[in-house]
Amino acid sequence: MAQSRVLVLVGSLRTASVNRQLAETAxxxxxxxxxxxxxxxLGSIPFYNEDIDTPDAPIDSVVALRSAAADADALLLVTPEYNGTIPAVLKNAIDWLSRPYGQGAISGKPVAVISSSISANGAKWAQDDVRKSVGVAGGKVLEDVALTVGATGQKFGELHPRENAEVAGQIAVVVKDLVAAA
Structure with missing residues (x-):
């Protein structure tokens, strides 16, 4: 079996965020x-602006993101929910990856989404918005491959999510199914 590469983008920039830890669990x-x-x-990527997205003046952070996505067979997006929707940093990454229109680095690639929040909602609204945005951007959103993790404070406390057998197992299934779609 050939090696499959999955690129994980995390919608929280905080080093110790639960979403970062879920990505590490993946x-x-x-x-x-x-x-x-x-x-x-993701924190060093400027907001998308077509005026600065030019081949004659490449932006190193954008080149790195696009290269990583181009080299990946699939993408896993892990998101919190900020004010009821997708965090700006993740939306911005999707915008950069969608260009050039119709030929972006995520075009046609399988994508799965994991969302989490301290609320019981599990960032479901953000997940829906991420799925919509990445689908419009050209990614092949896997409809049956997703996970919402709610009540993260109660579920994990001071523990890393990989120490929660149920959640680690659910993430393993998402990753396995994503790899199978690649």
């Missing part, structure tokens, strides 16, 4: 033959 539970990599540069 790396930890990846099946054999899958290389799951968390992209760490």
């Amino acid at each position: 790396v930890h539970v990846a099946p054999e033959g899958a290389d799951v990599v968390v992209f760490d540069g």
Whole structure:
């Protein structure tokens, strides 16, 4: 079996965020033959502006994001919910990856979404918005491959999510199914 590469984008920039930890859990539970990599540069990417998206003046952080996505067989997006919707940093990454129109680095690639929040809602609204945005951007959103994790404070406390067998198992299924779609 050939090695499958999954790029993980995290919608929270906070180093110790639960969403970052869920992404780390995805790396930890990846099946054999899958290389799951968390992209760490979303905070340095400028807001999308077509005036600065030119081939004669490449932006290093954008080149790194687009290259990582182009090299991936699939994408896993992990998102919190900010004010009832998708965090700006994740939306911005999707915008950059959607260009050039019809030929973006995510065009046609399988995409799965994991969302989480301290509320019982599990950031479901953000997940819906991420799925919509990445689908419009050209990604092939896997309709049956998703996970919402609610009540994260109660579920994890001071523990890393990979220490919660139920959640780690659910993430393992998402990653396995995403790799199978790639």
